[in-house]
Amino acid sequence: QKEVEQDPGPLSVPEGAIVSLNCTYSNSAFQYFMWYRQYSRKGPELLMYTYSSGNKEDGRFTAQVDKSSKYISLFIRDSQPSDSATYLCAMSYNQAGTALIFGKGTTLSVSS
Amino acid sequence: EAGVAQSPRYKIIEKRQSVAFWCNPISGHATLYWYQQILGQGPKLLIQFQNNGVVDDSQLPKDRFSAERLKGVDSTLKIQPAKLEDSAVYLCASRSQGGHYEQYFGPGTRLTVT
Numbered sequence: 001q002k003e004v005e006q007d008p009g010p011l012s013v014p015e016g017a018i019v020s021l022n023c024t025y026s027n028s029a030f031q032y033f034m035w036y037r038q039y040s041r042k043g044p045e046l047l048m049y050t051y052s053s054g055n056k057e058d059g060r061f062t063a064q065v066d067k068s069s070k071y072i073s074l075f076i077r078d079s080q081p082s083d084s085a086t087y088l089c090a091m092s093y094n095q096a097g098t099a100l101i102f103g104k105g106t107t108l109s110v111s112s
Numbered sequence: 113e114a115g116v117a118q119s120p121r122y123k124i125i126e127k128r129q130s131v132a133f134w135c136n137p138i139s140g141h142a143t144l145y146w147y148q149q150i151l152g153q154g155p156k157l158l159i160q161f162q163n164n165g166v167v168d169d170s171q172l173p174k175d176r177f178s179a180e181r182l183k184g185v186d187s188t189l190k191i192q193p194a195k196l197e198d199s200a201v202y203l204c205a206s207r208s209q210g211g212h213y214e215q216y217f218g219p220g221t222r223l224t225v226t
Binding site: 004006008032041042043044045046049088090092097098099100102103104105 | 116143145147152153154155156157160162167168203205207209213214215217218219220222
């Protein structure tokens with residue numbers, strides 16, 4: 001079993017839809033959870049960062065962590081064509097700079 | 113603030129040849145990472161530096177890959193000899209010291225081994 005599982009998609013939605021992206025993980029030692037967005041031929045950029053279980057909102061994006069179920073989600077409201085990208089979940093054991101463990105990424109396409 | 117710079121952006125080589133990638137992190141960032149991203153996969157750590165010392169190279173195939181970070185700033189990653197399975201995007205990331213968690217990624221070098 002991989003440490004981090006993420007459905008690669010692809011996921012296609014119309015503009016304005018609510019998008020739900022998910023990851024599961026097996027190692028309960030993960031404490032920090034992130035979502036990165038990666039446009040084609042670009043490096044990943046950080047979207048959301050969470051530590052504790054619960055929800056964190058930033059504009060149209062909401063990150064949700066359920067440590068008891070080892071499950072994290074990213075919700076995108078009012079999706080836009082500019083949201084078309086690959087979304088990578090990432091996790092780390094601590095905040096001291098250890099390397100991130102990434103999921104495979106989910107490719108999202110938002111059509112206008 | 114300038115981002116993480118990488119060069120070249122693209123490289124095509126034949127198997128058994130050697131190749132080198134260069135990374136210039138964000139100014140003042142003490143921690144530097146090299147990740148390998150195979151098509152359809154998430155990035156996987158190859159090596160992590162703290163200043164010019166290696167913190168983690170447990171997943172670096174040391175029989176063919178090597179990396180250095182001279183003077184704790186720029187870094188180079190070398191592959192010699194390359195194999196077909198080394199075809200991937202090589203991402204460099206950097207992080208400031210003390211507290212802030214975010215790793216900033218460069219645009220990557222896309223390597224194709226034929």
